């Protein structure tokens with residue numbers, strides 16, 4: 001029985017794959033996870049840690065939001081590849097572990113930035129929540145999916161500057177006080193552009209009793225509005 005399993009494994013290793021980014025062919029045995037991006041393209045993810053320090057919070061992000069990063073995130077968010085959560089979680093864990101300013105031992109509640117309910121419903125899963133769950137498992141720290149939610153319709157942030165985004169997001173979040181009161185929170189997000197979303201979420205959390213200073217960690221930073 002194990003022999004046929006081994007045979008299948010060997011055969012599978014020679015299955016041709018086509019890269020979803022550059023369209024080049026390669027063999028499954030050369031693939032890393034996620035297997036639908038060729039190893040050469042995956043090498044184009046650029047680790048470039050960044051930190052924004054504000055009065056009441058710090059925002060850390062780890063990778064350039066380049067064309068490859070954008071493609072990977074779109075595959076994860078819009079093509080149903082929810083299994084990519086573990087790949088993104090590994091990137092984020094590596095960023096957190098390389099940064100001495102972030103200690104999950106100091107922050108005792110992990111909270112993913114929520115998506116508007118309608119968008120999450122269309123997607124079928126909470127894409128930042130799945131990453132937060134893996135981070136929680138890795139660092140043995142609790143996480144909550146119900147601490148914060150989006151309560152009003154927010155128009156798309158693309159094209160808006162920082163103050164326009166803050167205005168757009170004003171009072172957008174509803175927070176469950178009993179979950180966050182007295183807790184030190186670390187927020188998780190996918191892409192940070194101006195930092196307005198995590199800033200407004202942190203403001204709402206602190207208004208509900210979370211401790212200063214809130215920390216936020218994001219996979220990517222984009223300078224494009």
Ligand SMILES: [Zn+2]
Pocket residue numbers: 019020021022023024037038039040041042
């Ligand atoms: Zn490729």
